[in-house]
Amino acid sequence: MFRRGVAWLVAVVVVVVPGLLVVPSAVAADPVVENVVSFSDVPAESQFATEISWLAASGISTGWDVGGGVRQYRPLESIARNAMAAFLYRHAGSPAFTPPTMSPFTDVPVEAAFYKEITWLASTGISTGWDVGSGVREYRPLSPIARDAMAAFLYRYADKPAFTAPPVSPFTDVPAGGGFYTEITWLAGAGISTGWDAGNGARQYRPFDGIARDAMAAFLYRYAGQKTPADPGNPAAGTVTVAPDVEVLEPAQLQTAQVTTNTIALPSDQATDIKPNDVLVSGATTGTPDGLLVRVVQVVRDPGGTTLVKTKPATVPEAVVSTGGLLEVTGTPVSSEFIPAPDVVVEPDTAPTSTRTTPDMARPYAAASAEVFNKSMVLSRTVKGEFGKPDAPLTGDGSVTLKSSVTAKATAKMTLETAFLSLKEVSVVITPSIKAEHSLTAQGSLKGQVTAKLGELNSAFMFMAGPVPVVVTSNxxxxxxxxxxxxxxxxxxxxxxxxxxxxFKYNNGSFNLVNDKPTTAGIENEYKASASLTARASLDFDATIKLYGIAGITFGIGPYATTTITVTAASGQDLTWTCPLELGVEGRLGVLAGIKILGFDLGEWKATAT
Incomplete structure (x- = not known):
């Protein structure tokens, strides 16, 4: 399982239904219900709702209980220095620490709120307060913490990582070499804070402004995100930052799980690390053939039995919160199944008719190129015309023998660029290559059309955004x-x-469908005729592509060849015939509902597709 980068605390609303927390050993314990901590003053659509929910779920801050089962976070209040000490102490996992019997600060008595957390902060060197002379120090616990001091706190909390400050400041109000310059530019370089856009390409950090509680939640959320290689086998691929509340589930955890649209039921010993507000991600497994991308809203634990996890859909930017530039990923095949029609033969030199592999989630990275499917098949059929049946597919006194040999291949690529819960660009492009060889032998009078189903192809493949699998299924x-x-x-x-x-491709608010002009190659045609006839042969390849079984596109491609053979003969001369040929491709493209799973909603954009 992909592990969080922050020490985890049990910080959920726990309800035991019904009964007591302590029961006789002979009586089975009641299920324990864990809910996401919610705040009445933090609506779901607020700017930092995700970060504040994570802060509460991780036990760093659960706000104020104002009675009646209602809690407040007070997001716009400034965070004081004593509360900042508490935030960092809890973020570190509330480490074992015995506070000193004598306070190191004259303004923090031993009985003060957050005394333990403040003295722990001082013992680590994260903050030593102010020297006010005569060997006396002050912490100033109720003073709001400024943005420059917060940068210093986090830099020291991170154990002063190796970092070379840039010679030119990225902020107009933070001069190079000024107070906390290294710490502020490290914070910006790590993507924890990029400041404000002041226009004309200039940015401000506003170092002396106080920090509101909602912004502090965002800073800690970004700090806790885990930066990992986009592809360990390719250093040039860059990095991705995975949200701190992401759990990538292993196939073993889901082997016996029962997964529905909004629930996951699995053995309790496989759910010990799953907490409310987690983002659960899975590749294509036996229990999740379409993959999984959900956020946990409730966990019901039956001790020694089954844990029921209630979920809601999540989006890709909630899991991959930022990428180091534009990430390009090639799809890796996971499974492929071809169901041929009764009179269709799968050619023996292709891959097995049905294959399924379980990807190694610890090493799930693709090669430079991989086909998401590759199938070849042959259809042979003889059809006789029918008299007196106008609804028959073929009328007349003749017969036709059809033979089609088809090879269908496809590759897939995804691009992704995110910047802390905001989507900059995403695209998913499928590139099918269809080789169709048709042979038609007709005798007698015939009119009509014959449609022969070759088969159905189901496949699953994955794009790996670092450790996070994006699962795509194709039918x-x-x-x-x-x-x-x-x-x-x-x-x-x-x-x-x-x-x-x-x-499709989404880029900075613009949504477009990708439907490039097809290219053709390997054209070969032959004709032999004794009378006039019009013939058309075509192949229709229609596919539905879904991400996590929900969002995606439909497309169709139909290469065809049409010829009108005209045979003429003058008296005493041999037959002559003309055969103008038309080659073409018919294409279709559409969008499926539910594409919001990628982090944007088509309803927001004025785009049409034909």
């Missing part, structure tokens, strides 16, 4: 279509390979 159907109109003995064959890109 595709393939149909071969032939139409005839004429009276002839004709042999018509067509071969071509078509490659195209399909997908």
């Amino acid at each position: 595709a159907t393939m149909n071969a279509n032939f139409s005839l109109d004429g009276n002839a003995e004709v042999v018509f064959s067509s071969s071509q390979t078509v490659t195209s890109n399909h997908g």
